[in-house]
Amino acid sequence: VNRVVAAVVGQGALTFDMAIPCEVFGLDRSDIVDPWYEFRLVCADEPPIRTSTGFTMETPFRLADLADAGTVIVPGWSDPDQAASPDLIEALRAAHRRGARVVSLCTGAFVLADAGLLRGRRATTHWMYADRLRARSPHTDVDDRVLYVEDDGVFTSAGTAAGIDMCLHLVRMDHGSAVANTVARRIVIPPFREGGQAQYVEQPVRRGGDSEEDSFAALLDRARASLGSGISAHQLASTAHMSVRSLRRRFQQTVGLPPEQWLRGERMRLAQQLLESTDEPVERVAAMAGFPSTAAMRALFISRLMVSPVRYRGTFRALPRQGSGEIR
């Protein structure tokens, strides 16, 4: 496994975006998993680099240092219209060609688009820039409703903070969700934000009192708590004294995802956690997570993680345990 993660910054690098991979990969977290990543902050242009905030910076790494990276991250550039240098573009293409993960945060997607890496693929970016990305890269299926997408080794993530979710997802792919959770806890953010960025898009009409928001959050909590009993959208609707139709609409609006799909995602999460941190047989795990059958859980694992539940456990169960996810 290639532990080298490189983030590329050029003139006008967005400070926050740049900081995300530094925070997730760049700190020594070998107490969580050893070895941790080897991180490089690479200057795409001749330093000093002037950031969007106005300070200048320099790092020891240049484009040549991308050559052996397993993961190449492009954080947001301040101006999406500013073309990336041919050298950078070639480096990104080469990275993808040799099977490295190529990742963009926020408007970094434009650089990937310029490199032709989004052609024919699904991608996302900051919702304010989605239309411009569509225009710039017409053969790309731009989905501005999700936090991040992967398509064939090319990862793109939505606005600003979604970059954190993206990076944690990479950690989860490499080391499982227990480790990703631990990192999330370190950074002091909630480990998962399921669903799209719809909840962060400005609503044309201002929503009513926030008590409504709270009650919806409570509904989600209750749903999570009763995953094991195989709760359905219908039951959820009736406990919330809502019609199924309205529940779906509310879900789509606030979570950005239809309820059953969200439920499947939550079941999946719970199952992953149980597989990692307990010795419960797979059948029990499926039941505890509320899957209709073991076969159904297995199918979902295969389609989302390309790995069967048993193999998932085999990969991550052996890791040093950091508690089951809730222990400080």
Added chain:
DNA sequence: AAAGGTCTCCGCCAGC
């Protein structure tokens, strides 16, 4: 492993 049955999702429209 595939086909047939069920569930899910979303546009549509009517009702308030």
Added chain:
DNA sequence: ATGCTGGCGGAGACCT
């Protein structure tokens, strides 16, 4: 008209 609701139906996803 306006804006929210909820039932319906068909295409497609999901399950056995």
